Amino acid sequence: MCAAPDRQRKLRAACCTAEIVSNSRVAGDYFELAFSAREIAREARGGQFVMVQCGEAGSFDPLLKRPMSIAWADRKEGSISLLVRIVGKASALLCAKAPGEPVEMIGPLGTAFELAERPGKHVLVGAGAGIAPLLLFARDLDASDVHAIVAATEKDLLLCCDKFEQLGAKTDCSTDDGSFGFAGVASDLLAKRLGDGTLDQVAGAYLCGPPEMISAAARICADREIPCQVSMEAHMACGFGVCLGCVVTTKTGERLRCCVEGPVFAAERFQW
Amino acid sequence: MATRIGNLVMRNPVMTASGTFGCGEEMAAFYDLSKLGAIVCKTVTLEPRRGNDPPRIVETPAGMLNAIGLQNDGVEAFIANELPRLRQIDVPVVANIAGETVSEYAALAERLDSADGIDAIEVNISCPNVESGMQFGQEPKATEKVVKDIKRHTKHTVIVKLTPNVTDIVEIAEAAVRAGADSISLINTLMGMAIDSETRKPHLANVTGGLSGPAIKPVALRMVWQVAQAVDVPVIGIGGIVSSRDAVEFLVAGASAVQVGTGNFINPRLCLDVTDGIEGYMKRHGIPDLGGLVGSLELPG
Numbered sequence: 001m002c003a004a005p006d007r008q009r010k011l012r013a014a015c016c017t018a019e020i021v022s023n024s025r026v027a028g029d030y031f032e033l034a035f036s037a038r039e040i041a042r043e044a045r046g047g048q049f050v051m052v053q054c055g056e057a058g059s060f061d062p063l064l065k066r067p068m069s070i071a072w073a074d075r076k077e078g079s080i081s082l083l084v085r086i087v088g089k090a091s092a093l094l095c096a097k098a099p100g101e102p103v104e105m106i107g108p109l110g111t112a113f114e115l116a117e118r119p120g121k122h123v124l125v126g127a128g129a130g131i132a133p134l135l136l137f138a139r140d141l142d143a144s145d146v147h148a149i150v151a152a153t154e155k156d157l158l159l160c161c162d163k164f165e166q167l168g169a170k171t172d173c174s175t176d177d178g179s180f181g182f183a184g185v186a187s188d189l190l191a192k193r194l195g196d197g198t199l200d201q202v203a204g205a206y207l208c209g210p211p212e213m214i215s216a217a218a219r220i221c222a223d224r225e226i227p228c229q230v231s232m233e234a235h236m237a238c239g240f241g242v243c244l245g246c247v248v249t250t251k252t253g254e255r256l257r258c259c260v261e262g263p264v265f266a267a268e269r270f271q272w
Numbered sequence: 273m274a275t276r277i278g279n280l281v282m283r284n285p286v287m288t289a290s291g292t293f294g295c296g297e298e299m300a301a302f303y304d305l306s307k308l309g310a311i312v313c314k315t316v317t318l319e320p321r322r323g324n325d326p327p328r329i330v331e332t333p334a335g336m337l338n339a340i341g342l343q344n345d346g347v348e349a350f351i352a353n354e355l356p357r358l359r360q361i362d363v364p365v366v367a368n369i370a371g372e373t374v375s376e377y378a379a380l381a382e383r384l385d386s387a388d389g390i391d392a393i394e395v396n397i398s399c400p401n402v403e404s405g406m407q408f409g410q411e412p413k414a415t416e417k418v419v420k421d422i423k424r425h426t427k428h429t430v431i432v433k434l435t436p437n438v439t440d441i442v443e444i445a446e447a448a449v450r451a452g453a454d455s456i457s458l459i460n461t462l463m464g465m466a467i468d469s470e471t472r473k474p475h476l477a478n479v480t481g482g483l484s485g486p487a488i489k490p491v492a493l494r495m496v497w498q499v500a501q502a503v504d505v506p507v508i509g510i511g512g513i514v515s516s517r518d519a520v521e522f523l524v525a526g527a528s529a530v531q532v533g534t535g536n537f538i539n540p541r542l543c544l545d546v547t548d549g550i551e552g553y554m555k556r557h558g559i560p561d562l563g564g565l566v567g568s569l570e571l572p573g
Contacts, residue, residue, distance in 0.1 A: 011301035015540055060334035060486050237329045238537040241298040244340045245329035255322055
């Protein structure tokens with residue numbers, strides 16, 4: 001159950017005791033977890049995240065909640081899904097939980113991807129688990145306008161392709177080792193499509209993944225004057241704007257919080 | 273559960289710790305801030321500060337290190353942007369100030385004296401991330417000088433927040449009280465460090481940072497107890513409070529009020545839970561008012 005969010009505030013997040021509905025390994029060390037979290041599900045938009053208690057309630061190990069992008073939200077069912085990669089103790093604990101277990105979480109937090117308002121395709125570029133928030137974003141788009149570039153190191157680690165296809169969106173895969181789709185990295189595939197006639201009219205590009213991918217893809221978009229939004233990552237302590245731990249620095253030296261002013265930012269604010 | 277610290281009157285003894293609550297704007301999404309004893313705002317400095325480069329935070333066993341670097345928009349922006357909003361909420365507001373020189377502290381105190389909406393000033397002489405901040409609180413004479421000058425420039429209740437990174441915390445507390453401090457709050461963060469063994473680099477861009485969270489509670493409790501024994505002014509306990517039981521321990525040790533900091537990150541509604549818990553504790557133990565709890569530690573023999 002969730003304590004109701006204050007709708008007058010800019011920050012519209014709720015503290016929620018979510019319950020795990022399902023937990024399954026989807027690829028390699030990636031898990032998909034679904035939670036019943038009605039208030040979060042109602043408000044969540046693609047690009048936003050939740051702060052998740054990964055250990056037992058009251059445990060000091062880990063102490064802080066962890067930020068995780070919301071991969072899906074079903075308003076009717078009152079459920080959200082997270083795509084979690086095991087990278088350390090906290091993620092391992094979370095991915096070991098069973099259906100029925102309660103998990104404290106706070107959300108939805110941060111900024112969402114915003115639809116670029118001009119004609120053309122919306123190019124979603126997601127590498128690894130970065131594809132997760134883009135999937136939720138795609139939920140609210142006209143599928144015929146979506147071109148999703150899904151990148152992974154190898155075929156078996158491509159995530160969410162089936163889900164984009166279910167939405168009716170064009171899914172365009174790249175693998176570092178060439179085991180499936182385009183052989184190369186996401187930004188190379190993006191450049192290719194922008195040059196080979198596939199993506200003649202682009203409304204906007206939306207990027208999420210490791211910093212190297214974002215840099216390269218953002219530069220490509222800047223060169224072609226394509227409106228570009230990026231999801232930035234940072235270590236977080238609070239996740240809702242009070243600790244100032246998660247700042248990123250803009251071209252003009254301004255410090256912006258990934259959890260309030262971000263995680264989704266206009267790419268042009270940064271030096272790539 | 274009403275508490276009084278100098279002229280600062282609070283409906284309960286639970287305050288927010290500076291740097292963990294912003295100026296309340298974000299936290300208002302989680303609960304009605306008028307239920308708090310007081311809001312202690314993020315440190316303001318005379319001029320805006322950009323703070324340290326990231327990474328600024330890292331989790332450590334039962335705690336975390338921070339090297340934020342006092343990022344803030346400066347006192348003028350605080351007065352123009354934060355105070356008007358805070359005045360709309362029925363909660364006492366404590367401004368927290370830091371400077372690099374005695375005159376900066378005095379200038380801040382003076383500037384805030386004519387600002388509307390502040391109920392007390394907390395003096396940060398104890399930030400371990402900024403070279404200058406550390407000096408005052410580690411030296412009794414410097415502490416005395418700063419507090420004396422601040423007192424000359426403000427009519428507000430002055431709370432002096434101590435750093436634990438000293439040899440003798442009592443000596444510093446006594447110096448602050450001699451200089452006119454109306455209250456002592458302690459502890460600020462303990463100076464610490466974390467190293468990534470794979471990269472062989474520090475986790476923080478600033479290399480060192482301040483340790484907070486449950487890990488520091490034993491040190492904080494000990495220092496609160498020692499200082500409360502030594503001074504006559506009210507003491508405010510800070511350090512690793514993540515439950516009402518923790519808060520009660522500080523009250524028993526001699527604190528008249530407590531501040532909740534890092535705990536807010538784990539549970540945004542923690543201050544409410546702590547307040548309710550203290551009330552429940554007092555009912556269970558048949559203690560009619562806080563005076564019966566504060567400093568009630570029973571020593572052996």
